[in-house]
Amino acid sequence: MLTVSNIDLFYGAAQALRSVSVSAKAGEISCVLGRNGVGKTSLLRAITGHQPITKGSIVWEGQDLGRMPPYERARRGIAFVPQGREIFPLLTVRENLETGYACLPRAERYVPDEIYDLFPVLKDMLWRRGGDLSGGQQQQLAIGRALVTRPRLLVLDEPTEGIQPSIIKDIGRALEYLRSKGTMAILLVEQYFDFAKELADSYAVLDRGEVVIAGSKAEVDPEQVRAKIAV
Amino acid sequence: ATSAALSAQETIKVGILHSLSGTMAISETTLKDTMLFLIDEQNKKGGVLGKKLEAVVVDPASNWPLFAEKARELITKDKVSAVFGCWTSVSRKSVLPVFKELNSILFYPVQYEGEESERNVFYTGAAPNQQAIPAVDYLMSKDGGEVKRWVLAGTDYVYPRTTNKILEAYLKSKGVAEADIMINYTPFGHSDWQTIVSDIKKFGSAGKKTAVVSTINGDANVPFYKELGNQGIKATDIPVVAFSVGEEELAGIDTKPLLGHLAAWNYFQSVKNPANEAFIAKWKEFTKNPKRVTNDPMEAHVIGFAMWVKAVEKAGTADPDKVIDALPGIEAPNLTGGVSKMLPNHHITKPVLIGEIKADGQFDVVWQTKGLVPGDAWTDFLPGSKDLEADWVTLKCGNYNTVTKKCGA
């Protein structure tokens, strides 16, 4: 269980998050929505440890992550699919996947087949340089790479960006499948509302660094959300 | 750098201008230590004119413009009475205008290419006729092996080029054919000698006795000798005589394979005589290092310093202008048993010694000139210089032309 409470985040003097609280539970997909530049990515960067927070707390599995560096968080089961893919450009696709081994015990150092089932292109391209792949292929690789680490919290920043419709559907199905296993918490940032709506168990809508709508699927009216991000 | 204990009034300041960092630090640091040692000794004897000497050390960092800057600083800011310094000719050239302008004194302790005589500079190292030419004479002699074929190998810059030019003219005047002279230049710090050493080997296998005259300078020597050793060139086959390899340089090389190769200097640490032995003992004590060696430029400073002290005493003042005039004619014992004299051309008389490298990194003196050789500022073997003469006593001129009978014309 991830609990983010009342965090503030600054870039220099500019405040990007104002007392933001969200949470994510195992077996659920929590969706963060909002227009461009409202602070979605900043929130994820705070959770994964790429950007320090100045106030509030981020508690994961009962432990306050505080100023813990990203790799320690990864070792505690938090995997990240960043915006902009961040593929290791000169590593082959296989090597990109294998970077996920770093936080696995020796016995678990293999790429689960389900990843290839999910993204068959990856299997065909194992020996190609990650940086050469097309945008969408890289996005698939980024998700696959995150899954290699067998995370208990999967953090995705706009994973459908630049992906062809059929694979978006596959990703949706995959997330549903992962949720159905019940062991993984999923935190999803999306702008593609229809996609989010299908999946979300709970919503948090950001605007100008603040949470303006929050609640479970039952509590929140999707149309209100849509309206909020359409302004 | 100024040892603050002594106030300016009661001391005479002496500037030390040797690189303590950069490429030349290898050679020059020792000279700085030598000067500190000499000044210390002199102060123990009560200083000069009743005043203590005070050393002012600066680091020109092997950077030639910095030499000029530091020289100026020493003379104008620190008000030193004389400067002992420089190693490379270019550093001397760089400070020369400064010494002339500010009318101060520089003692230059290193062998050089000659072709210079300045009122403000005293050359205590060897001129070409005090090193290069006697070395060649030795090799041509019976004891030297009656060499017939010559390799002139040098670093590509002025000193070797000039020296080789002089030697080439000299060898030809002795009847050596053009084809029997091979000249080879390498860049500073050259470290890959495979090709050149094998060329030398080839050149030397033509049946005539061959020798290498090396004006290779500085860092390049160690790899050169290592390669000689590796390719098995023995001194009995092709001896190498060097002008810039002394005890200090050999301390960095495994000398066993180099047994018998030669060096020409005006001083060797191994010279047996009481003055030298006493000096070495005190030097080791001063540096607190029983393995510390001595070498030729050090001796040049020893002589130069002694001469300066005498001249100051003779002039009754440390004022450079007076001291300059007092210096010619001053005599000071050198460490090889003779008495060197400052000549009117601001060079000194020195013996020339040829030494063979021994396994312990010292030299075995195998030959030496009968008496002391006076340093010649202008070589007799180059057309442009043979008519020139330097005399700061009667002619008051560093480049008097004996043909046109004019100073500087």
Next chain:
Amino acid sequence: MITSFLLKGFDRRVTFAVLILAVIAVAVPCFNLYLPQNHPLHVPTYLVQLWGKYAAYAMLAVALDLVWGYCGILSLGHGAFFALGGYAMGMYLMRQIGTRGVYAHPILPDFMVFLNWKELPVTWYGFDWFGYAAFMVMFVPGLLAFVFGWFAFRSRVTGVYLSIITQAMTYALLLAFFRNDMGFGGNNGLTDFKDILGYNIQADTTRAGLFFLTVLAVIVSLILASAIVNSKLGKVLLAIRDAESRTRFIGYRVENFKVFVFTVSACMAGIAGALYVPQVGIINPSEFSPANSIEAVIWVAVGGRGTLVGAVVGAVAVNWGKTWFTGAFPAYWLFALGALFVLVTLFLPKGIIGTLSSLMARRPAPAGTLNPKPAE
């Protein structure tokens, strides 16, 4: 057009720096020449000369900052342009010696006489005339930069590759100038100059004049460089620095812009070299040594890359530090200097000026323009 262009150069920082430099340019020679020796404000001649040398270095640093700071061309061979300018000036000064050389040859410089050269090499023709020498001071470095840049930039050599070939260039020149055969005095270089434009080079007034001219040249190059970077061309340069290929896609011929600044900068460096030589009294191949060029880069970095004024500050600061350290602790100065470089990178990441100005910028307007809270 030209004036309005140059006026662009006067941004706040540069104006301030120019004013200070102008005061120095006038005050130092005056204090040197007109105040009595024992006056507390008297500036001894050796300091005039020393500061003149710093000023020449400062100009080199400005030239380097123009290409490195604003166009991302990390030249590790700028010392070559400086040295070539210096050699052009040195050759003029050599020819001025005339029969006052040791061999008293009317035409040939000393080193040629004692190597038995019979006549003046063609490369030396014309250097007895100041106008020609002054032209060559800019032309030779400029031409080299143009040709080198034209090839390299068209071939799209960038980044470290460019840096390394500039280094190769200066290294090759170093080796070439070492050779006596080149006809530039070999390792000993050119030295023992007598006078410049008829003025005795050792006279205090000449020294003061040279100092004034050098600082003036720094001022002019600062304004020029600043005008360039504040123009639209300056923006293009920055764009090239940050995303070269993107710049191409919006239609700029990147290579032309690069060749342009590279050449301008080389000319500036050449002039700096020319002003340097009469003040230090020697020019020799070690000016070409790669380490010198790297040091120039370091001045810029210390002062603050991409700030122009920082280049001046950095050059003066580092060189002053060097002068002081080498005199004050000759055996340990490298520790001090080395530590200085390390500390600057760690604690002043944008260099002296860069850090100062971001401190200044922070204070007045809180940049909290980000997502301003709506008034309601």
Next chain:
Amino acid sequence: MVLAALAWLPSAAVAQAPIDAALEKLTTDSYSDTIDAIQAIAVSGHPRAAVIIQALQGGQLAFSAAEKKVYVRVGNGLQEAGSGAATAAVPADLADVRANNRVRGIVSAAMGTLTLLNPDPARRLEAAASVLKSRDVASLPALEQALGRETDPAVKAAFAAARAAIVLNKADASDNERVAAIDLIRKRGGQDALGLLRGLPADTPKRVKDAAEAGAKVVETQLALWSGAQNVWYGLSLGSVLLLAAIGLAITFGVMGIINMAHGEMVMIGAYTTFVVQEVIRAHAPGLFDWSLTIAIPLAFLTSGLVGVILERTVIRWLYGRPLETLLATWGISLILMQAVRTQFGANNREVGAPSFMSGSFDIGHMSITWGRLWIIVFALAVFAALILVLKRTPLGLQMRAVTQNRSMASAMGIRTPFVDALTFGLGCGIAGIAGVALSQIDNVSPNLGQSYIIDSFMVVVFGGVGNLWGTLVGAMTLGVINKFLEPYAGAVLGKILVLVFIILFIQKRPRGLFALKGRSVEA
């Protein structure tokens, strides 16, 4: 010469002649006297003649001027030279009999003839070589006798060649004899042969001269071919030095993107580690001297690597993402390290000796290969191979590459970036340290050692293509070979200039080096 008489009948019992007069000459400390003495001793046929001459050659001959007596040093004791009787009393003024090159030349010629019948074939080969060199007609009878007895084919050939050399220069040899000799010498080939064939006395008959000239031509073409091979070898060996110097930089600069100006100092630290190891061995375990380099390699790796790790943790780690500033900081570090070493060890060169397996040379055909260089090539390639394995085949290598390509993403993948960074930089520096061990064998061990390699190292890495280890390998070898082919024609200085110009031009053709990294990400 007189020596021949002795050598000719080494086993024959010759009347013992008094050599006291000769021995006395050895006590005057004059080279001419020494030479006279050797010659006298040689003709004396004295049974101890060989012992005395050998002692002189080995520097074991001593004398006392006061007592006018000559001794042979045996172990720590002394023997009287003439009688061989051990003496206990060491004279106060005991001094070595000195030899200069001339004396040594005469002694070695004497010893050469004396050892023509030595049971050790290697010694006989040496003897043949020294006779060939001296071309002394007087050695002919001894040589011919030895030739007759010889069974070892290699030695026999050498004897025959030496004989031919003498015959060629013998005044009274017939033309036919000489032509036969020429034939033999031509077949043997090599530089010596060329010297012999070209160096005939002026009064040689024309027929012989022509034959010699024709033979010389053949030898010359053959040598030209060999010299091509020799140049390639020199090139590879220079290349391997460049490779060693550059390979650490290929990691710190090529892989990590740090403009590591302190790289040279890491090499230097490695070299000084070697020096220290040798000092310790000299002082405490001289027997281990041949192992000194083997011991130094891991130590140098650790020392330089440790310095690297410390630097990374204290300085470099603040500079990721600001590659240009690494230039400034590492330059500062390099100044500090240089001065630190200078303060600690002094500004002078330090002596690092060569273990016996790295000394000397051997021939392949007419190409001479020095052991030192051979080992350096082998070593460079081994280091290279090891490095490739680490980077490409180990998880750590993968992590290193990942971290340097995208540090924050690598961290998000759970890679301990600080640890990997420190290790990578440490590895690069450690390898530089290893290079220092090898370079200590061919270059100065001085505080400036690093400075002389830093530029070349950057050239190699960039020429080969930044970020590609194979590029560094091929780049180093290419530059080495090019350099060595240019050098004989252009001279070392111009050759070096031409290599630099070549690099500049080459980069125009391939702006990302020989083995450019490819792919979208690089081109963007």
Next chain:
Amino acid sequence: MDLAKNSLLYLDGVAVSFDGYKALRGLSMVIEPGEMRAIIGPNGAGKTTMMDVITGKTRPDEGEVLFAGSTDLTQMDEAAIASLGIGRKFQKPTVFESQTVRDNLVLALQGDRGTFATLFHRLTGREATRLDELLETIKLQDRQNELAKNLSHGQKQWLEIGMLLAQEPKLLLVDEPVAGMTDAETMETAHLLRKINETKSVVVVEHDMHFVRELGVKVTVLHEGAVLSEGSIDHVANDPRVIEVYLGR
């Protein structure tokens, strides 16, 4: 050949391969003057590569690429192609990070790109108004003096679009303009492009089918480096091959 002559952009049999990997295999396409064309296709189909070929970033191994009927683009470099009036928005936003938003636009503004022209350039009143318009369009007025690197991902996307507009090219190549935009912005962008299309030709690559539908133009489907299907959105959306490889079920 007529086809070529009357077209604005003409691709015929274009093939590109990278280290043996065939990214484009005989791609042919014609864009008429004034046309807007949407291009869709699976990830890795070669859409971006096609744009690389048109803009001179990648040289094709084979095939013809003609602009305005006659200009052979394969022989020109990027800057020359850009000056012909071909502008491009990149898939991954690449803006000049250390310059302000406004300066990014200033750089992109149409005008003489010669060295000396830029050196002596002064911002005219017309240019200033144009800048303000553009800033308004991309909704970054209040951040115009901020450095571009401080923008969020989506804001950079907008800035890219702004820079493309500033160039006033004859032909706009737009690679995934709405990636990372909200649905509302997506619609807005579609309108914007339609408006631009009134005077310019546009080639737009997108995966967002709502957006493509909103554009309402002819659609080309690429697959494995060649055209798979072409026609109206409804036509291609119902093409079973397109559904198979791209849309999915």
